Amino acid sequence: MQRSFIARNPSVLIFLALLALFTLVVTVLSEGAGAGFISTSFIKTLGKTLCLCLIAVAMDLIWGFAGILSLGHFAFFGLGGYMIGMWLMYERTRLIVVESLSQTELPPTDAEVIDAIGTQIFGVVGSSDFPLIWAFADSLVLQLALVVLVPGVLALIFGWLAFRSRVTGVYLSILTQAMTLALALYLFQNDSGLRGNNGLSGLQNLPGVTASQDIVSLWFLWASAFALGAGYFLAAWVVSGKFGSVIRGIRDNEARVRFLGYSVEAYKLALFTLTACLAAIAGALYYPQAGIINPAEIAPIASIYLAVWVAIGGRGRLYGAVIGAAFVSLLSTWFTGGQAPDLPLGSYTVKWVDWWLVLLGVSFVLVTLFAPKGIGGLFDLIPTKKGAEE
């Protein structure tokens, strides 16, 4: 008789428990709801890090388990952010406009309200008309659906085109990179309908919510933790069953799996789309905490950093991706935020703001060369009765 999924994967339970514990401790220590040891801005950093962990899990699914090195998952992340950002910006602007128009003598007509919102939002790009893509921006439910649908459909179309013509390996990587570059360049235009390089801003203010940012940041922390937990659970479940066996088979020998009669393309496509949706959800939670999204976020470099996190954390194990994303992105924040102490070297002082990227690049090369299992590989050193997990 098959043992249950949880029993076969104790690491999932451990991870979820640690995540819950982490969230609880942070909440208790937070400025908004507890002892006040952790500032609101750091709560936001932690919440954002959880979102980055979620996209890292998605990346690990597609790269670590299926061997598809996608250099375009931040495009889906950014699109998710844009979709939720459209609603946040529309609704908040609408409330402000209605408030200010209620001061006038005549009650405003609907057309006047929409016109004023359009002027507010698109004034920076010299327009006041709503582009077609904002058609659903007034509805939270529809826009939430679009968070998953738009990146999902994009991934489906792109994946179908790419996998169908058997583009594999580095070619696929370059193609995904081209996709994210094309999207970023498109969004940089002023007439893309998403405010060009101004991006969407003011997303940290939830429309209609009067609670302070101290509290709102905790909500988002919980939401991000929940999303990460659910995403992790889903990913672990996906890779533990037959589906997981097939995609691992594709990673190790695609031709053999195809000859066994599996539709390799369908499996790849399903996984690619699933991970795109996960990335989009992560983005939709990330950008309200960041407060602003612009096309630079989608630049190819972001997706490559994602690969860096997963590689440093350890590919092919989900907790490795989480550790890598959390470790590197927090370290990066610490170094580039100017908090790291400078390192005096006689006549030259190493300023970490300048040298962090050099350190990251070099350590990345070293990890690739000498520790292909990444940080997660350290767990293999713990002796267990049943041998290594997975």
Added chain:
Amino acid sequence: MRHIYVAIWTLAALLLSCVSLSAQTADSTAIQPLLQQHQAVISKSSRKTIGPAIDAIAASGLPQAQQVLQVWAAKDMWMRKSDGHFFIGEKVEGKTYRLTDFDSGDVVGEFQKGDLKQLKPNSGIRALIATALVQFQLTDPDPAARADALQSIARDPSADQLAPLRASINGEADAALAAQKLRLERLLTIRFGASDAERIGAIEDMAGDLGVDLRATLNPVVATVREAAPALPDANIAKTLTIGEDITSTDAYALLVAAKLAPAPVSDDAIRTALADHMDGGRVGDVPVAQLSDPAQRLKAYAGLADAGKVAPLVSEADIAQALASHVIYDRYLDPSPAVTAAAAKSLKGIEVKVALNQTLDLGLDALSLASIYFLAAIGLAITFGVMGVINMAHGEFIMMGAYTGYVVQQIVPDHTLSILIAIPTAFAVTFAAGVAMERLVIRHLYARPLETLLATFGISIALQQLAKNIFGTQARPLTAPGWLDGAWVMNDVVSISYIRIAIFVLALIFLAVFLFIMKRTRLGLDTRAVTQNPAMAAQMGINPGRVNMLTFGLGSGIAGVAGVAIGLFAKVTSELGSDYIVQSFMTVVVGGVGNIWGTLAGAALIGFLQKGIEWLNPSNTLAAQTYMIIFIIIFIQFRPRGIIALKGRAAGD
């Protein structure tokens, strides 16, 4: 009676003496008498009356005339109050001025300012004087002065320049200037010619000419203005417009309103203001204010106000339709002569066809130079990626290193030609060394794992980029091209190409030749091909695969460095220089077909021409052009996954 006779005789004698006086002055070479004839007008200095005086001076044919006009315009002409004579005034000291005679050039003496009057022509008069001076400048003995005069006429042509210009053509000794004068005369005739026949003649003379100046002359001739009237007036009508096809009814009605032929429509804003002004006890008319968020209720309330005569009545759709039906909308030529406008329009049409052809040629040259840039950036990759199969994401950083090497060399060697000649081998050496080091330290260990090569080289790329930023800062560094590469090869006003782009095209050809030579004619090339196809077999034959890989990778990197020097000449040298080209370079290689230099060439050509083509369709937006190009490439890969020129058989490998 006698008295009358005496008076007549006296008068006749007076007249006679006057005539003899004027005859005497006309014969002489002095200009002062002429000035005295117009003394009153000149000293009055009024724009309205000064014309005949200036014309008389200009037409006098005296050598002093030009000097007089110049001195006058420069406000250096003074009048002696005692006799009203004019002189060149020059301040000696305090209020003492030295006067010089125009005719003799002798100093007349020094006078107090109180005895003199300075002539201060206003800007209107100075403009008239400047026009009069044109004829002198056009016949100036100095060719540079004549060229300046022609330029100033071409910049700001006016009708009265035509006559002096024509007069100056015959005496022109300089062939080039004579040609310029003839051309300018034709252009001025088109605009200001006295008769239609003369203007049409000039238009036909110039037919098919590509000059921008001709188009700038013809376009105002065919300029139209859009008007509305109850009936078609008797004027030079270009076109009668059909509402709905040529013009929207809203725009057409706006024309009627502008011509005061119809009442202005009441805008939504006006309605709102009117309603707000007539609010009375929470109601407007009989509509409660709370209901006014509904547009229909607003109209109703406004109609109520209009019926009560408090506001202007609404203009209904029917009113607009009726107003439009009873008027014609037409484009009218500003030029009154139909024959001239027809000839100009026909001539412009002919020119447009020629211009379009030449623009296509120009676009082709642009695309060719863009393709050479992509080819330059990609050719190093064609070796490391195409031949060896190594994904080197730091390729762009090698390009950047080459550009910075050029910059550093230029700091040491100030002569631009020499520094470029030194920079090219130096850049090759630097990036060759960097490539060899990278191959030995990193890539060698990853030949079996291409995805990890991609990541490791990406780590190197991040580190190198930041290193460059730390050393050279974030601002762009100049890499200046030698002087002989400045400027452009101009075929006509439409087609031109800068020398730098030609140089890059030539460099790309040289690279292609070098690549082919090394791969097909040298031992290294043979070894490389052998090692790429089957390393184990090659090793059996006595080839050292490690050494060959090292040298080949170094060669690819070195070529990237030289490309960097070339790219740095026209692009900004920053730490991001390489990353701007890396995706396009990979695209070029992948689209062209991996492992084949002709494929890379075809890929660069395809991408270059495609991007320019898309930019031409949408010139305002190069970002969109890049987006569409990448989408096109993604789709292109669908149909030819192995690129334009795909290797077949065993060589395809993978």
